[in-house]
Amino acid sequence: MRAYRSACEAIPAPDSRAASQCQALLDAKTKPRGSLGRLEELACRMAALRGEARPAMPSKAVLVMAADHGVVQEGVSAYPPEVTGQMVANFARGGAAINVLARQVGAWVTVVDMGVRFPVKSLTGVKVHRMGPGTDNFTKGPAMSRETAEEALDVGTRLAVDMAMTGVTLLGLGEMGIGNTTASSALTCALTGLSPEEATGRGTGVDEEGWRRKVQAVKRALEVNRPNPEDPLGVLAQLGGFEIAGLAGAALGAASRRVPVVLDGFISSVAGMVAARLCPQVKPYLLASHLSVEAGHTRVLQELEQRPLLDLGLRLGEGSGAAVAFGLVDTALCILHEMATFTSAGVIDTGR
Numbered sequence: 476m477r478a479y480r481s482a483c484e485a486i487p488a489p490d491s492r493a494a495s496q497c498q499a500l501l502d503a504k505t506k507p508r509g510s511l512g513r514l515e516e517l518a519c520r521m522a523a524l525r526g527e528a529r530p531a532m533p534s535k536a537v538l539v540m541a542a543d544h545g546v547v548q549e550g551v552s553a554y555p556p557e558v559t560g561q562m563v564a565n566f567a568r569g570g571a572a573i574n575v576l577a578r579q580v581g582a583w584v585t586v587v588d589m590g591v592r593f594p595v596k597s598l599t600g601v602k603v604h605r606m607g608p609g610t611d612n613f614t615k616g617p618a619m620s621r622e623t624a625e626e627a628l629d630v631g632t633r634l635a636v637d638m639a640m641t642g643v644t645l646l647g648l649g650e651m652g653i654g655n656t657t658a659s660s661a662l663t664c665a666l667t668g669l670s671p672e673e674a675t676g677r678g679t680g681v682d683e684e685g686w687r688r689k690v691q692a693v694k695r696a697l698e699v700n701r702p703n704p705e706d707p708l709g710v711l712a713q714l715g716g717f718e719i720a721g722l723a724g725a726a727l728g729a730a731s732r733r734v735p736v737v738l739d740g741f742i743s744s745v746a747g748m749v750a751a752r753l754c755p756q757v758k759p760y761l762l763a764s765h766l767s768v769e770a771g772h773t774r775v776l777q778e779l780e781q782r783p784l785l786d787l788g789l790r791l792g793e794g795s796g797a798a799v800a801f802g803l804v805d806t807a808l809c810i811l812h813e814m815a816t817f818t819s820a821g822v823i824d825t826g827r
């Protein structure tokens with residue numbers, strides 16, 4: 476059986492008992508009940524997913540998958556595809572936004588070349604699982620075959636399972652791929668029924684004309700491929716990207732090992748939505764870190780029944796918002812581990 480399919484079957488249901496025990500521990504802390512709001516919710520969610528009342532997150536990682544997109548031929552990005560490979564080199568050297576943000580919260584960054592068109596040669600520390608030199612232009616036919624989509628899903632699943640086995644307890648999803656907001660918009664239209672105008676944003680910062688070209692490319696992609704929302708693997712193959720497929724697989728692999736998955740912006744959330752369509756059991760493991768500026772993100776988060784933790788006007792990707800939210804997860808768990816209780820501190824508790 477495919478790795479991503481076995482991972483799906485192995486995803487445990489969240490442990491509601493651990494969540495209530497976590498809430499009871501928080502209720503005993505020196506504060507009015509529930510006064511730490513969503514931080515309390517976050518701690519209890521981690522408890523449910525990890526299956527323990529007092530979870531710890533000793534090892535956090537961001538998985539950044541990179542690939543190129545044939546649809547860039549349609550003039551849909553403000554940057555050329557060379558930038559994908561150049562940014563992978565920047566990740567490898569530790570100089571990109573995600574490196575800085577991950578360092579700040581003590582998280583590892585794992586970078587994977589899933590199919591970069593112009594790769595920078597002999598980089599150290601970049602894992603290579605190339606599905607090809609970028610996808611085909613999906614305004615003319617499918618981006619990739621179903622077989623390749625399944626292979627990319629498996630690569631992501633195996634990597635996430637390996638990361639969990641080496642001790643990773645929280646996984647952020649990040650991506651790099653010039654043109655991938657167009658692919659994400661097309662996937663959003665196909666899977667949610669949103670119109671191309673509603674699902675298409677400015678990505679790296681295209682002007683009005685560029686935005687119209689993106690909308691046209693999405694429209695053509697839908698006309699040419701006729702995606703069937705009941706067939707999420709088919710939709711992924713027709714309109715996705717190698718990095719998006721890899722990240723969807725990674726979400727399944729992580730969840731199969733009780734590792735919560737922190738989504739970043741529009742693109743990684745679309746990967747999460749694809750994972751959830753392939754395997755609904757993954758849904759509780761997906762946590763929205765922030766609300767991206769990119770049009771379409773709100774709808775994708777609605778689909779995932781997720782309320783983002785932050786709204787910072789980010790529109791970067793790379794896993795940047797996920798890394799920032801790792802700090803909040805740490806904060807929530809510190810409260811659980813370090814705060815005094817009414818009893819230990821000798822503070823009167825009215826139970827409210």
Ligand SMILES: Cc1cc2ncn([C@H]3O[C@H](COP(=O)(O)O)[C@@H](O)[C@H]3O)c2cc1C
Nearest residue numbers: 552554650651652653654655656678679792
């Ligand atoms: C220097 C640079 C660094 C980035 N890091 C992430 N992205 C983001 O922008 C791209 C998507 O936007 P579009 O669909 O408009 O091409 C992705 O690579 C995404 O991760 C970047 C883009 C650039 C230019």
Ligand SMILES: O=C(O)c1cccnc1
Nearest residue numbers: 740741742767790791792
């Ligand atoms: O929300 C995102 O992930 C995003 C938005 C714009 C460009 N790149 C990524």
